[in-house]
Amino acid sequence: MTIERKITAALLAGAVFATVAQAEDRNYRAEAIAMIKKDFRSRGIAGYERVQEDGLQAVCNRSGNRPPEAIAKQLEQDQLASVKLPADGKLMGDWKSGEKIAQSGRGMTWADKPGIPGGGNCYNCHQLDPKEKSFGTIGPSLYQFGKLRGNTPETQKYVYSKIYNAKAFNLCSEMPRFGHSGAIGEKEIRDLVALLLDPASPVNK
Amino acid sequence: MKPSIIVSLALPLALAALPAAGAKSQKPPVKQTAPAAAAAEDKDATTAEFEKFREVMEDSNPAELFEMKGEELWNEKRGPKQVSLAESCDLGLGIGVVKGAYVQTPRYFADVDQVMDVERRIVHCMVEHQGFKREDIAKKPFSNDTHTPEPVSLVTYVASQSKGMKIAIPQKHPKEIETYRIGAEVFQYRAGPYDFSCATCHGADGKRIRTQQLPNLTKPQGAIKSYLGWPGYRMTGGVMHTLQWRMNDCFRQQRFPEPGYVSDSVTALLSYLGVNSNGYTYKGPGIKR
Numbered sequence: 154m155t156i157e158r159k160i161t162a163a164l165l166a167g168a169v170f171a172t173v174a175q176a177e178d179r180n181y182r183a184e185a186i187a188m189i190k191k192d193f194r195s196r197g198i199a200g201y202e203r204v205q206e207d208g209l210q211a212v213c214n215r216s217g218n219r220p221p222e223a224i225a226k227q228l229e230q231d232q233l234a235s236v237k238l239p240a241d242g243k244l245m246g247d248w249k250s251g252e253k254i255a256q257s258g259r260g261m262t263w264a265d266k267p268g269i270p271g272g273g274n275c276y277n278c279h280q281l282d283p284k285e286k287s288f289g290t291i292g293p294s295l296y297q298f299g300k301l302r303g304n305t306p307e308t309q310k311y312v313y314s315k316i317y318n319a320k321a322f323n324l325c326s327e328m329p330r331f332g333h334s335g336a337i338g339e340k341e342i343r344d345l346v347a348l349l350l351d352p353a354s355p356v357n358k
Numbered sequence: 359m360k361p362s363i364i365v366s367l368a369l370p371l372a373l374a375a376l377p378a379a380g381a382k383s384q385k386p387p388v389k390q391t392a393p394a395a396a397a398a399e400d401k402d403a404t405t406a407e408f409e410k411f412r413e414v415m416e417d418s419n420p421a422e423l424f425e426m427k428g429e430e431l432w433n434e435k436r437g438p439k440q441v442s443l444a445e446s447c448d449l450g451l452g453i454g455v456v457k458g459a460y461v462q463t464p465r466y467f468a469d470v471d472q473v474m475d476v477e478r479r480i481v482h483c484m485v486e487h488q489g490f491k492r493e494d495i496a497k498k499p500f501s502n503d504t505h506t507p508e509p510v511s512l513v514t515y516v517a518s519q520s521k522g523m524k525i526a527i528p529q530k531h532p533k534e535i536e537t538y539r540i541g542a543e544v545f546q547y548r549a550g551p552y553d554f555s556c557a558t559c560h561g562a563d564g565k566r567i568r569t570q571q572l573p574n575l576t577k578p579q580g581a582i583k584s585y586l587g588w589p590g591y592r593m594t595g596g597v598m599h600t601l602q603w604r605m606n607d608c609f610r611q612q613r614f615p616e617p618g619y620v621s622d623s624v625t626a627l628l629s630y631l632g633v634n635s636n637g638y639t640y641k642g643p644g645i646k647r
Binding site: 196200206210261262263264277330336 | 536539540541542543544546547548549550551552553554555558559564565566567568569570572609610611613614615616617618621622623624626
């Protein structure tokens with residue numbers, strides 16, 4: 154983020170914050186955050202530093218996940234600029250491996266062991282392969298995602314970037330920033346892109 | 359006989375009596391219908407099976423064994439000070455009064471000038487009146503297959519004494535109101551590597567993770583689902599758990615660090631969920647998947 158952008162974002166976020174705070178005699182949100190910082194502690198790989206919201210989370214937390222459009226657009230651009238595309242330009246991997254990654258809900262909890270790659274958690278919230286009946290509905294169905302959109306380089310780049318950092322397209326999206334947070338790596342994201350876009354993937358049958 | 363032994367005997371019998379419920383963990387058969395509709399159907403079948411199972415279990419709910427253990431612990435003179443909780447512990451309705459206490463907590467306690475949930479209050483009594491060490495209790499506060507902490511049995515007993523009563527968590531004292539308001543903010547707070555808050559999963563109607571339906575805890579008809587059935591005998595692992603454990607496990611799945619046992623944050627969250635459930639009838643300790 155450039156200095157100018159940081160300042161603009163901070164000013165705008167401050168304006169949002171002041172509006173919300175004005176409506177309350179007390180700032181219960183600040184009290185809640187202070188309480189969480191007092192009560193929580195590291196366990197396993199879930200370090201204490203996680204209680205600290207980052208800039209994007211702060212904007213979403215302070216605006217009830219509805220930031221003013223100007224802020225949202227600007228911060229989405231920043232998030233998009235930080236997406237690291239594979240150096241070799243290859244964005245589609247193996248859909249069969251992608252299906253396994255999509256099935257796994259593991260990763261990043263205090264019960265998960267360090268160094269073991271996390272899963273994509275995809276079926277937790279999305280429908281993908283129609284044969285898998287156990288799918289969640291927090292996110293939209295992705296059945297026939299590629300069949301409806303094709304798999305042009307632009308679409309591949311969009312899907313890779315969306316999985317890497319969902320907030321680049323919808324600032325306060327419920328979807329985690331899987332690449333940004335390091336929850337999954339380049340290979341895993343490629344395989345998930347294939348699961349969504351490869352014509353041979355069951356998602357597109 | 360230890361509750362864990364009785365449970366391990368009773369459970370296979372109950373399962374044998376209802377084979378359909380025993381098969382509930384198997385993947386539903388693949389159907390060639392519209393996927394979304396099929397999933398909803400399968401979910402309904404699973405829910406129906408579990409409900410049947412719950413009915414069968416109603417007369418021999420394993421939670422009752424923990425209620426019995428908890429009643430013993432409540433009445434016995436224990437700890438370094440050799441005092442019983444029955445003669446020393448005020449859960450908000452007077453010393454030793456357990457009837458209705460569960461459905462009226464979290465509440466403000468003047469002696470500590472704090473809002474406490476029922477488990478926190480019981481731990482407070484064990485420390486202050488019986489002389490147990492807080493660190494010892496907090497070391498392993500949750501049940502596993504070989505160990506049920508004393509507060510878990512005590513909470514289960516106290517909860518059983520509110521069966522059939524309306525949830526009526528007070529919002530009179532300023533600290534009760536403040537705790538609720540802070541709890542509402544804890545519920546909405548997004549952080550951690552997945553950007554999750556409680557509301558990510560429990561802030562909208564009709565959502566699911568996999569086939570698990572997610573109650574909208576911001577509304578009374580959803581919030582009551584977080585209250586009913588707890589403390590609960592959990593089929594997964596075959597152990598008794600309280601709402602303290604449930605909140606802890608939610609934060610694990612939220613990818614947060616761990617909340618302190620019986621900490622302010624958990625009390626605030628329980629106050630939020632509890633007050634949102636006010637007016638509904640509590641059905642006593644239950645059975646959970």
